[in-house]
Every structure is written in structure tokens, then in C-alpha cells.
Amino acid sequence: MSEQKTYKRVGQDDPVPELDIKQGPVRSYIVTDPSAKLASLRSMVTVKEKLIVACLAIFTAIVRLHGLAWPDSVVFDEVHFGGFASQYIKGTYFMDVHPPLAKMLYAGVASLGGFQGDFDFENIGDSFPSTTPYVLMRFFSASLGALTVILMYLTLRYSGVRMWVALISALCFAVENSYVTISRYILLDAPLMFFIAAAVYSFKKYEMYPANSWNAYKSLLATGIALGMASSAKWVGFFTVAWVGLLCIWKLWFMIGDLTKSSKSIFKVAFAKLAFLLGVPFALYLVFFYVHFQSLYLDGDGASFFSPEFRSTLKDNNIPHDVVANVGIGSTVSLRHLSTMGGYLHSHSHNYPAGSEQQQITLYPHMDANNEWLLELYNVPGESLVTFENVTDGTKVRLFHSITHCRLHSHDHKPPVSESSDWQKEVSCYGYSGFDGDSNDDWVVEIDKKNSAPGIAQEQVRALETKFRLRHAMTGCYLFSHEVKLPAWGFEQQEVTCASSGRHDLTLWYVENNSNPLLPEDTERISYKPANFISKFIESHKKMWHINKNLVDSHVYESQPTSWPFLLRGISYWGENNRTVYLLGNAVVWWAVTAFIGIFGLIVMTELFSWQLGKPILQDSKVVNFHVQVIHYLLGFAIHYAPSFLMQRQMFLHHYLPAYYFGILALGHALDIIVSYVFRNKGQMGYAVLVTFFAASVYFFKSYSPLIYGTPWTQELCQKSQWLSGWDYGCNSYLSTFEEYKNQTLTSRDSQPATTSTIEEITIEENGPSYEDLMNEEGKKIFKDTEGNELDPEVVKKMLEEDGANILKVEKRAVLE
Incomplete structure (x- = not known):
């Protein structure tokens, strides 16, 4: 079929050519390169x-x-992402489960607006001070959301949709309530959707050019850049990479069968796609993480998730350095757990409420005197040596807790939390001053050569370098910890047990702090080796993955993936002053997408049966293009939607939005086929259907706009709008009439409440030092609030006991002196 014949029927309003099928020596084949006219x-x-x-x-x-x-x-997750922008500006390291690009962009915009990071976005509802350019930050998000609409229009045009149909489809997307909502606030969703839309647009543009042309390579490069930015905003972007990859395989398959293509040209195209669509995104991903690490140069609370080697790269860190290398009998040491971030082997003057009811043993994440243990020989406890004696592989020792005068101990009692595990036993601190202990205090040091540094560290214990296990001499179990937390009576610190099985790495420990009076002042000292970029990159991803998959706590607004296509549930974002912001999709567009996916599946099944019966199918170029493009987009829908069923973490409606974007693109082609095929002889009627659909979408958008903009609504209108029980925005919070809003005085919640001298102003934290720990230190302790008013220590103690928490020494709202 000649090019002239191919485009004989094609006009400016009908951008779908016939397939270019040619006859080869043995078989017919499809010419994969589009015509220059396309x-x-x-x-x-x-x-x-x-x-x-x-x-x-x-x-x-x-x-x-x-x-x-x-x-x-x-509003909603502005708590997190606005707060992270503040941390970027201050340079303080934080931990988040998402890649850094979108957060860095918000920080950059805020910095241009003069933000100094003096507002922490701490709570939903905290009022913005005048120094926070939140409107500019939201404007950035909204601008990306608006550009995403333009990209949808252009994408539909590039995939063969008529101009007016593409316009109506894009207008429906413009009034899609959920996308409007996410693009108005400081959230990751708007940048993510913009980058995904840019990748889809660029790849569809690439498909319009011959594979080895300059325009094709430019579009491939643009696609790779967009994919890199999408992946660097949220890991969902990797699903878009997978979608593009599958379409490339699809295209390469047809290229192999194209007799006009040489093997050399096919390999050239394949290499270009690998370089542009995998190499470029990965390079950008690395670059953005490099900028992330360079920007966050100060140690902070978020750095506590990371290893000491990682934290050693941060300024103002408190990681021990110049530690005495040799560990021996009589050394006072702190033992750090290797495979969790629980911290140090710890004890304090609180007992278990059940089991042996002896003193608790925990892991505690902060450096503290209660982490210090004296290493003794098992058969001469309490006796001082006159010469230094190394602790070597196989040495049997006892660990004496310096502050409370008891020893690390295990016995045949169930552990406090993991009591259903037959392979774990309780670990406690047992004894008192003057008591030499018993055989249940004996532990054998077993050096783990695989994880220890090469050389002498594999034969004798050296601080930082030697990783070892402590085997209980009587029972044979190993000192063990995992991420199980003790209840309030254990201050929610990490449980320590003695395990006869379980993961090997959870029984590994090493010495971090070390001192011994028998060693000279000029003895060898060592420090953590600061992690390089690649090490930090790998470690941060392990932490991101680990934390992400453990976000399993239930949430009042979570929903399951099975409910998303039916819009059974929304998410409350904000509510004050008789107004609400609630994430809800535009039901007209939303349910149309879901219905079309089901209808298209039935169409394909019917066509397959017809083909098996020998009936002709896919004879019209518009129908062929419809099938090809819809399959492309529904593949994108499936790739972005299906992984949700594998995730065990909290899931919310907004996790559906990337898949839903592909569904709307597919719906755009459904609207186009209505005009070009279903009503091919009655074009005006086809457009009338589309205009009616758009009008219904606008009506829904307008009716539910108070939930988007947080504007006044009445109880009656709200109640009428709740079509489904899962649309659980509170109607009782609204006033009865709009007239009442005119007389309403808006109130704001100060983000930094003024403190008073009441006990409630003392800030408590689960991992802070306990009241007893503080009182054990020398000197009288006086508890004061930020105004200098003295507080009754016994009242403070009672509050801490009731809350089961600990107290911070210094915090914005209260201080402890």
C-alpha cells in the first residue's frame, strides 16, 4: 500500500492512518516506522x-x-512534606520513605519565597505564620497540576484522538475532584503526576517519528528525563519505567518482523532505548540523592535511623570517635546491636511486671550511663586485674551493670512480649551490690569472623571492628533483639531476649564505647569510617524499604485496592471553622473509567471468539488504533494498580491516582471511538454525547467543590451529597445555612501555643531518659517549664508513670533543668 493511498482518507480532524502492510517474499509484514506526515x-x-x-x-x-x-x-500531609522542606532549608537530616526530588523542589520554591525554615508544619491545623510562603509552595503544586492537564490533551492528540475529543477529555480531567485536591496542597502527588504525564507524553511523541530519526532520539531522551524525575519523586515512578519498557519490547517485536529493518538498525534502536530509558533515569536518580545528602549535612533526629558510619558524615554528630581499640577484662563498654536501630544494651531500675519480675533489659537508642557494662571474668567477678587481659573468642564473661549493680542474666522464663515463642527466653538484670552472681550470669563470647574486620579483630574483641555473639553458658541460647517493642511499662523500648534460633544477624553485637584503666593513655584508638556516597545510598534505600513495608498500623481513612475503582472511600484532609477538605474523586469520570475497563474486556473477549469463528475483525483503521492505544494505556493502568495488592502497608485512595490517570487516557480513546465509529454517520450526535458527559462532570465538580476548597456548605446539601456510606465527611460540622457563615468569625490554631506552669506543658517522649534515670544523676533535679516556674517532681513522676513515657531534657515547649 503506497503512502499516498494510505493517507487518502486522512484529514486534519482524522489523524489515524491505515496500517502500512506490505508483501514480502514469503509473508506480509507491517512497516513499523510511521509516515513523515503523521x-x-x-x-x-x-x-x-x-x-x-x-x-x-x-x-x-x-x-x-x-x-x-x-x-x-x-492540611493533611503538608505536615510531612512542608516539614521536610523546612529541614532542607536548615540542613538537618531527616528520614522519609520517599525519594527526595519533589521535597527538594518544594524546599527550593520556599527558599525563593524567603522561607528560613522557622516553621515546622508540626500539626494539621497549625496556622501559618507570615514568614512561611505556603501560598507560593501551593502555587507551585497547582501549576504542575494545571500543566498535567495540558500534557493529557497533547498525549491524546499524539496517540490519535481528534482535537475536540481530546479537548473534552482534558476538560473532564481538569474538573476531576481528586486531582484538583492533590494539586492544591504541599504534597508529593502533583509533582509525581506531572512527571508521569510528561513521560507518557514524551513516549507517545516518540512513537510518531521513525525509530532512528533525530526527533525520535530527542523524544526518547525527554522520556528518560521524565522517568528519572518521576522515580525520584516517588517509587511509583518505577512502575512507569516498567510500562515504557514493556511498550518498547512490544515495538521491538514488530520491528524484528519488519523486513525493511536491518539487524544493525534494530540493535541501534534497542541500545538507544536502554541508554535513554534506563541509563538516564538511573543517573538522575543518583544525582538527586547526591544533592539530597549534600543538602542535609547536619545531624538530626531523623539520622537516628542510620548506622554510625552514615551519621559520621553529618556535622555536629555525637557518634563516638577515638575509641580505645582493645577490649579486655575490666573494660567498661557499651554494646550496640548490629542489625536493628534499637541501639544499646540497656538496663534501668524498673522491673518486669511478670515472669521473673527482675530488672528490665532493653535496647535504648540514645547514649546514656545506663548503657555501661563492666566486663568480668566469670569465675572471679568483682576482682580487679593487675595486667590487661584481652577478651578473645571463647572467653566466658559476666556483664556487670555499673549503675544498678546487677548482672546480665537469663533463665527459664518466658520473655515479656514474645512469650508465645518457645525459642526465646527472658533476659534480665539480676543481683545487688556485694552479690557475686550465679552461673546464669555467664556468657561466652563467640566472634563472628564473617562480619568482623579482617586481621586481629577476628581473634580478639576490638571496639567497632569485632562483631560477636553472646551465648548463654547454661542454656546455649544467644543474646537477641528484634524490633518488637515493650509496652508502656517498658517505656516502649526494644525487647531483648535469649534466642535458641532465629536470624543469625539479630544475635550480633559490637563494642562502641570502651575504657579500661589498665591501658596507657597512648593506647591505640579507632573511629568509625565515614560512609561514602554509594554506602549511604544503599543504606538509605534499605531503611526506606524497611520502614515503608512496616507502615502497617490501621488508619481511620485507609482503604483497600479492591474499593478504589468504585470510589467507596475518601480521605479527610482538614477540618476547622465548619469547613472540610476531603479527597474524593469525580464520580462521573471515575465510574466511567471503571465501566469502560470492564466493557473493553468484554469487547476483546467477543472479538477473540469472532476471530476463532473466522469472522473478520479490526478492519477499520480507527478501530485498530483504538485497540492499540487502549491496550497501551490499560497496561499502564494495570502496572500501576496491580502492585497495590501485594503491599501489606497502609493504603489510601490517593495511591490509585497514577493508575487512574492511565484509565482516563484510555477513556479519552473510548470517547473518540464514539465520535469516529459508533456515530460515524452522525458526528453531531457523537459530540452531543461527549458534551453531555462533560456537563455531568462539571456538575459533580461544582456540587462537591466545598470539599476541595474548604469553603462553606450546608448540612442539608452535605447530607444529600453522601451517595455512599464510605463518603464519610462529617456533615454535622457544617452550619445550617450559608447566611450563618456571613456572621462567622474565623479562628486559627496557633502552631506554637503559649506555655503555662501546668504539668501538661512538660513534653514526654517514648525514648527519652526516664525520671529515675535523671534522678540517679548527681545533684538535685528541679523541673521547670519554659516560664521558669518550678514543678513538683512527684507530680512529674506520677504523670510519667501514667503515660508510660519518658521526658526530654530540652524541647521547644518545656525544659528540664
Whole structure:
């Protein structure tokens, strides 16, 4: 079929060519390179279309940019991502389960607005001070959301949708409530969706050009950049990489069968795709993490998730350095657990409420005097040596707790929390001053040569370098810890047990702090080796993955993936002053996408049966393009949606939005086939159907807009809007009439409440030092609030006992002197 014949029926409003099928010596084949005319047919070249896109941009801007200053307080996950922007500006390291790009962009925008990081976005509802350019940050998010609408229009045009159909599809997307909501606030979703949309747009643009052309390579590079940015905003972007990869395999399969293509040209295209679509995204991903590490140069609370080697790279860290290398009998040491971030082997003057009821043993994440243990020989406890004696592989020792005068001990009691595990036993601190202990205090040091540094560290215990296990001499179990936390009576510190099985790495320990009076002042000292970029990159990803998969606590607004296509549940973002922000999709568009996916599945099944019966199928070029493009987009839908069923963490409706974007693109082709095929002889009727669909979408958007913008609504209208029981925004919070709002005085919640001298102003924290730990230190302790008023220590103690928490020495709202 000649090129002239191929495009005989094609006009500016009908950008779908016939398939170019040629006959080879043995078989027919499809020419995979599009004609040079295709790009001009699907590109925005006319003044008319440019004006249409300009109108679309204006309409979208009105919808997305309206009233960004309200609410004037923190909304939903602005708590996290606004707070992270503040940390970037201050340079303080934090921990998050998402890659850094989107957060860094918000920080950059905030910095341009003069933000100094003096507002922490601590709580939902905290009012923004005048020094926080939150409107500018939201404007950035909303602008990306508006540009995503334009990208959808262009993407549909590049995949063969008529101009007016692409416009109506993009307009429906512009008034999709869920996308409007996520693009109005300081959240990761708007940047993520923009980068995904840019990747889809660029790849569809690539498909319009011959594979080895300059325009094709430029589009491939743009696709790779967009994929890199999507993956660097959220890991969901890797699903988009997978989608593009599968489409490339699809295209390469047909290229192999194209007799006009040489093997050399196919390999050239394959190499270019690997370089641009895998190499470029990975390089960008590395670059953004490098900038992330360089930007966060100060030690902070978030750094506590990481190893000492990692934290050693941060300024103002308190990681021990110049530690005495040789560990011997009589050394006072702190033992750090290797495979969890629980911290140090710890004891304090609190007993287990059950079991042996002896003194608790825990892991504690902060450096503290209660982490110090004196190493004794098992058969001469309490006696001082006159010469230094190394602890070697096989040495039997006892560990004496210096502050409470008891010894590390295990026996045949169930552990306090993991009591159902037959392979674990309780570990306690047993004894008193003057008591030499018993055989249940004996532990054998077993050096783990695989994890220890090479050389002498594999024969004798050296601080930092030697990793070892402590085997209980009587029972044969090993000192063990895992991420199970003790209840409030154990201050939610990490459980320590003695395990006869379980993961080997959870029984590994090493000495971090070390001192011995028998060693000279000039004895060998060692420090942690600061981690390099690759080590930090790998470790941060292990932590991100670990924390992400352990976000399993139930949440009042969580929902399951099976409910998402049916819009059974939303998410409450904010609520104050008789107003609410609630994430809910546009049911007209949402359910249309779901219905179309089901209908398309039935269409394909029917066609397959017809083909088996010998009936002709896919004869029309528009129908062929419809099938190809819809399969492309529904593949994207499936790739972004299916992994949700494998995740055991908390899931929310907004996790569906990347998949839903592909569903709307597929719906755009469904609307196009209505005009070009279903009503091919009655075009005006087809467009009438589309306009009706858009009008219904606008009506739903307008009706539910108070939930997007946090504007006044009445109880009656709210109650009428709750079509499904899962749409659980509280209607009772609204006033009865709009007239009442006119007389309402808006209130704000100060993010930094003024302190008083009441006991409630003392800040408590689960991992802070306990009241008893503080009182054990020398000197009288006086508890004061930030105004200098003295507080009754016994009242403080009672509050801590009731809450089962510990107290911070210094905090913004209260101090402890």
C-alpha cells in the first residue's frame, strides 16, 4: 500500500492512518516506522488549535489556582512534606520513605519565597505564620497540576484522538475532584503526576517519528528525563519505567518482523532505548540523592535511623570517635546491636511486671550511663586485674551493670512480649551490690569472623571492628533483639531476649564505647569510617524499604485496592471553622473509567471468539488504533494498580491516582471511538454525547467543590451529597445555612501555643531518659517549664508513670533543668 493511498482518507480532524502492510517474499509484514506526515497530522500546528489549548490552560488555571491561601493552616500531609522542606532549608537530616526530588523542589520554591525554615508544619491545623510562603509552595503544586492537564490533551492528540475529543477529555480531567485536591496542597502527588504525564507524553511523541530519526532520539531522551524525575519523586515512578519498557519490547517485536529493518538498525534502536530509558533515569536518580545528602549535612533526629558510619558524615554528630581499640577484662563498654536501630544494651531500675519480675533489659537508642557494662571474668567477678587481659573468642564473661549493680542474666522464663515463642527466653538484670552472681550470669563470647574486620579483630574483641555473639553458658541460647517493642511499662523500648534460633544477624553485637584503666593513655584508638556516597545510598534505600513495608498500623481513612475503582472511600484532609477538605474523586469520570475497563474486556473477549469463528475483525483503521492505544494505556493502568495488592502497608485512595490517570487516557480513546465509529454517520450526535458527559462532570465538580476548597456548605446539601456510606465527611460540622457563615468569625490554631506552669506543658517522649534515670544523676533535679516556674517532681513522676513515657531534657515547649 503506497503512502499516498494510505493517507487518502486522512484529514486534519482524522489523524489515524491505515496500517502500512506490505508483501514480502514469503509473508506480509507491517512497516513499523510511521509516515513523515503523521507528526504534522497529530501536532498542534494550526492557530485554531493553539487558541483551544490556550483556553484549556486558562480554564484549568481558574480551577486549580483558585483560593490557594485557604485553608491558612497545615492540611493533611503538608505536615510531612512542608516539614521536610523546612529541614532542607536548615540542613538537618531527616528520614522519609520517599525519594527526595519533589521535597527538594518544594524546599527550593520556599527558599525563593524567603522561607528560613522557622516553621515546622508540626500539626494539621497549625496556622501559618507570615514568614512561611505556603501560598507560593501551593502555587507551585497547582501549576504542575494545571500543566498535567495540558500534557493529557497533547498525549491524546499524539496517540490519535481528534482535537475536540481530546479537548473534552482534558476538560473532564481538569474538573476531576481528586486531582484538583492533590494539586492544591504541599504534597508529593502533583509533582509525581506531572512527571508521569510528561513521560507518557514524551513516549507517545516518540512513537510518531521513525525509530532512528533525530526527533525520535530527542523524544526518547525527554522520556528518560521524565522517568528519572518521576522515580525520584516517588517509587511509583518505577512502575512507569516498567510500562515504557514493556511498550518498547512490544515495538521491538514488530520491528524484528519488519523486513525493511536491518539487524544493525534494530540493535541501534534497542541500545538507544536502554541508554535513554534506563541509563538516564538511573543517573538522575543518583544525582538527586547526591544533592539530597549534600543538602542535609547536619545531624538530626531523623539520622537516628542510620548506622554510625552514615551519621559520621553529618556535622555536629555525637557518634563516638577515638575509641580505645582493645577490649579486655575490666573494660567498661557499651554494646550496640548490629542489625536493628534499637541501639544499646540497656538496663534501668524498673522491673518486669511478670515472669521473673527482675530488672528490665532493653535496647535504648540514645547514649546514656545506663548503657555501661563492666566486663568480668566469670569465675572471679568483682576482682580487679593487675595486667590487661584481652577478651578473645571463647572467653566466658559476666556483664556487670555499673549503675544498678546487677548482672546480665537469663533463665527459664518466658520473655515479656514474645512469650508465645518457645525459642526465646527472658533476659534480665539480676543481683545487688556485694552479690557475686550465679552461673546464669555467664556468657561466652563467640566472634563472628564473617562480619568482623579482617586481621586481629577476628581473634580478639576490638571496639567497632569485632562483631560477636553472646551465648548463654547454661542454656546455649544467644543474646537477641528484634524490633518488637515493650509496652508502656517498658517505656516502649526494644525487647531483648535469649534466642535458641532465629536470624543469625539479630544475635550480633559490637563494642562502641570502651575504657579500661589498665591501658596507657597512648593506647591505640579507632573511629568509625565515614560512609561514602554509594554506602549511604544503599543504606538509605534499605531503611526506606524497611520502614515503608512496616507502615502497617490501621488508619481511620485507609482503604483497600479492591474499593478504589468504585470510589467507596475518601480521605479527610482538614477540618476547622465548619469547613472540610476531603479527597474524593469525580464520580462521573471515575465510574466511567471503571465501566469502560470492564466493557473493553468484554469487547476483546467477543472479538477473540469472532476471530476463532473466522469472522473478520479490526478492519477499520480507527478501530485498530483504538485497540492499540487502549491496550497501551490499560497496561499502564494495570502496572500501576496491580502492585497495590501485594503491599501489606497502609493504603489510601490517593495511591490509585497514577493508575487512574492511565484509565482516563484510555477513556479519552473510548470517547473518540464514539465520535469516529459508533456515530460515524452522525458526528453531531457523537459530540452531543461527549458534551453531555462533560456537563455531568462539571456538575459533580461544582456540587462537591466545598470539599476541595474548604469553603462553606450546608448540612442539608452535605447530607444529600453522601451517595455512599464510605463518603464519610462529617456533615454535622457544617452550619445550617450559608447566611450563618456571613456572621462567622474565623479562628486559627496557633502552631506554637503559649506555655503555662501546668504539668501538661512538660513534653514526654517514648525514648527519652526516664525520671529515675535523671534522678540517679548527681545533684538535685528541679523541673521547670519554659516560664521558669518550678514543678513538683512527684507530680512529674506520677504523670510519667501514667503515660508510660519518658521526658526530654530540652524541647521547644518545656525544659528540664
